Amino acid sequence: MTFRGRGVPVLAAALVALVVPAAASAHAYLVKTVPTATGILNAPPPAVELTYDEAVEPRFAIISVTDVNAHRMTTGPVRRSPANPDTLVVPLRPHLPEGWYLVYWRAISVDGHPVQGAFTFAVGPNPGPAPQFVVPKIGQTATTPNLLVARWVVFLSVMIAIGLFFLRIGIARPLVRRVEGTSLRAATIAFGVAAAIGLVALPVYLDLATANDSLRSVFDVGALVPLFRVTAFGRAYVDMEICFALFCAAASIAIWVDRPLRERRSIAELFAALGAGVAAAAVLLVPGTAGHAAQTSPRGISVPLDWLHLVSGSLWLGGLVGLLVLWRSLGAGRRVAGLSVCVPRFSNVAFVSVLLLLGTGVGATIIHLPTVATLWQTSYGIAILIKIGLLVAAMLLGAVNLLRTKPQLVAARERPELGASAARLLRRAISGETLLVAGAVFAAAVLSSLAPPSAALAQAGSALATVGPGRVASVVHKSGYTFKVLVDPNKAAASNSFALEITKGGRPVLGANVTLTFEMLDMQMANQEYQLSESAPGVYTHPASALVMVGRWGLSFDVTPKSGPPLNVLVVDHAAG
Amino acid sequence: MSARVRFTAAVVALAVGALAAVVAILLLHTTLG
Numbered sequence: 001m002t003f004r005g006r007g008v009p010v011l012a013a014a015l016v017a018l019v020v021p022a023a024a025s026a027h028a029y030l031v032k033t034v035p036t037a038t039g040i041l042n043a044p045p046p047a048v049e050l051t052y053d054e055a056v057e058p059r060f061a062i063i064s065v066t067d068v069n070a071h072r073m074t075t076g077p078v079r080r081s082p083a084n085p086d087t088l089v090v091p092l093r094p095h096l097p098e099g100w101y102l103v104y105w106r107a108i109s110v111d112g113h114p115v116q117g118a119f120t121f122a123v124g125p126n127p128g129p130a131p132q133f134v135v136p137k138i139g140q141t142a143t144t145p146n147l148l149v150a151r152w153v154v155f156l157s158v159m160i161a162i163g164l165f166f167l168r169i170g171i172a173r174p175l176v177r178r179v180e181g182t183s184l185r186a187a188t189i190a191f192g193v194a195a196a197i198g199l200v201a202l203p204v205y206l207d208l209a210t211a212n213d214s215l216r217s218v219f220d221v222g223a224l225v226p227l228f229r230v231t232a233f234g235r236a237y238v239d240m241e242i243c244f245a246l247f248c249a250a251a252s253i254a255i256w257v258d259r260p261l262r263e264r265r266s267i268a269e270l271f272a273a274l275g276a277g278v279a280a281a282a283v284l285l286v287p288g289t290a291g292h293a294a295q296t297s298p299r300g301i302s303v304p305l306d307w308l309h310l311v312s313g314s315l316w317l318g319g320l321v322g323l324l325v326l327w328r329s330l331g332a333g334r335r336v337a338g339l340s341v342c343v344p345r346f347s348n349v350a351f352v353s354v355l356l357l358l359g360t361g362v363g364a365t366i367i368h369l370p371t372v373a374t375l376w377q378t379s380y381g382i383a384i385l386i387k388i389g390l391l392v393a394a395m396l397l398g399a400v401n402l403l404r405t406k407p408q409l410v411a412a413r414e415r416p417e418l419g420a421s422a423a424r425l426l427r428r429a430i431s432g433e434t435l436l437v438a439g440a441v442f443a444a445a446v447l448s449s450l451a452p453p454s455a456a457l458a459q460a461g462s463a464l465a466t467v468g469p470g471r472v473a474s475v476v477h478k479s480g481y482t483f484k485v486l487v488d489p490n491k492a493a494a495s496n497s498f499a500l501e502i503t504k505g506g507r508p509v510l511g512a513n514v515t516l517t518f519e520m521l522d523m524q525m526a527n528q529e530y531q532l533s534e535s536a537p538g539v540y541t542h543p544a545s546a547l548v549m550v551g552r553w554g555l556s557f558d559v560t561p562k563s564g565p566p567l568n569v570l571v572v573d574h575a576a577g
Numbered sequence: 578m579s580a581r582v583r584f585t586a587a588v589v590a591l592a593v594g595a596l597a598a599v600v601a602i603l604l605l606h607t608t609l610g
Binding site for chain 2: 232236242249253266267278285286
């Protein structure tokens with residue numbers, strides 16, 4: 001392989017890093033609702049207003065308001081409030097009857113990710129008990145397999161095209177001069193194929209994503225194209241297509257003017273290569289601005305980290321593909337000589353790339369994950385672990401190349417009969433390495449489709465118990481007290497009964513002051529706080545429809561006993577729909 | 578291919594690269610601004 005005498009640090013690097021090429025994000029979240037979630041109104045509201053932390057696009061938003069029988073209560077489309085660009089308004093039927101209503105909403109974040117939620121409100125004064133609504137399935141992502149594959153193809157083709165260009169124009173350039181009868185035509189053709197796939201894949205992906213967000217058919221291109229530039233995500237991918245097309249043009253010129261038989265490059269060759277290099281840098285800047293990186297503080301660090309991660313990944317992946325192409329294009333007679341020119345040169349680039357992947361991946365992970373435990377507790381973290389696993393496997397194959405293939409290639413200079421087997425081994429290992437890195441890029445495509453863990457998850461590590469889904473009756477102990485946490489029926493968007501039974505030494509703790517705070521752990525939402533009342537000796541209860549969406553909730557009980565210091569009991573509850 | 582043609586093509590490539598950089602920087606400015 002590829003890493004000349006540097007296997008150990010390279011392997012060590014792989015163990016830790018190579019995390020997150022795309023970035024992570026803050027998704028749009030609700031900061032205010034009118035009517036308030038779970039609130040009871042004395043008069044029917046004329047409209048439902050949802051205020052987000054950013055200006056979400058009304059044409060991509062859904063706000064449904066239904067009664068207990070799933071009858072629609074809205075009378076018009078979702079519009080932006082003239083008073084506040086961050087607020088979406090949907091008009092309601094006049095004179096809504098008394099009763100409970102479910103509001104289900106879906107919006108597209110600035111970074112292109114759908115976010116969804118639900119809450120209830122009631123029209124009084126006597127709405128009756130809150131019913132059990134059927135909540136639409138609420139997930140953290142609306143990514144479909146089609147979108148994921150399209151995103152993967154976009155990343156792969158763009159990264160491989162850029163990496164192949166640098167292999168052709170830089171790494172493999174001396175091959176023609178040093179090994180007689182060789183040509184770089186195959187690498188040029190491979191670059192052309194990757195560039196063509198990228199140029200097609202980008203608009204196809206944009207079409208699929210816009211169709212998904214606006215709930216239209218992917219074949220309704222006439223309606224979708226005007227929507228391409230409506231969201232920041234769409235604008236970024238249109239700009240990425242423009243930048244990539246410009247890169248392809250500049251790179252084609254650079255290859256056209258390149259004369260590899262001359263050792264020293266002319267001014268024209270340098271100018272053209274510089275132009276293509278600048279265009280490539282511009283292309284790889286776009287995903288960060290379209291994704292999580294630009295939404296994650298500190299953006300001055302997360303955007304450059306994302307860019308460097310993509311640059312180093314492109315050089316590595318494109319270089320591996322380029323070596324495979326060269327292996328195949330070089331005739332059996334020149335294969336060993338050709339590889340002995342290209343492989344060591346690529347090793348230097350790959351080594352620096354892996355170090356950069358290490359540093360930027362670790363940096364991005366630190367920025368995006370609130371705790372180490374979120375690596376295995378959240379789907380975002382698990383995707384990172386899978387990506388690391390794939391890259392570790394790729395690095396192990398690299399070690400095989402380093403320890404077995406390279407010495408054989410060197411020995412083949414003295415004993416040519418060893419060359420063929422060394423080249424075969426090199427091809428197998430690099431093929432495997434390429435597949436694994438391509439798999440890691442898929443994991444990256446998944447990553448960039450998922451919501452990064454909420455900062456509130458940082459507290460979840462101190463939870464005394466994790467409970468749910470389903471009815472909860474869990475006992476925890478802290479500071480000599482015994483707490484029994486009861487949640488019934490523990491369903492989202494339903495009225496649940498929350499109770500805390502406190503005993504000390506087997507006796508109920510009377511007269512304590514207990515407040516319960518609800519914190520959504522899977523996405524950013526405003527907290528809700530309720531005062532619990534003592535309904536029986538040592539039993540503090542409150543009915544509430546506070547679990548307004550499916551997912552993990554931090555139930556934080558602040559207990560102030562009549563005597564003794566106050567204490568906090570935190571339980572992580574999984575509420576099902 | 579004459580040197581003049583090659584040099585002109587190279588300048589075009591440089592200009593194209595600069596244009597791509599302007600597009601990306603404008604996008605960055607819009608997004609982060």
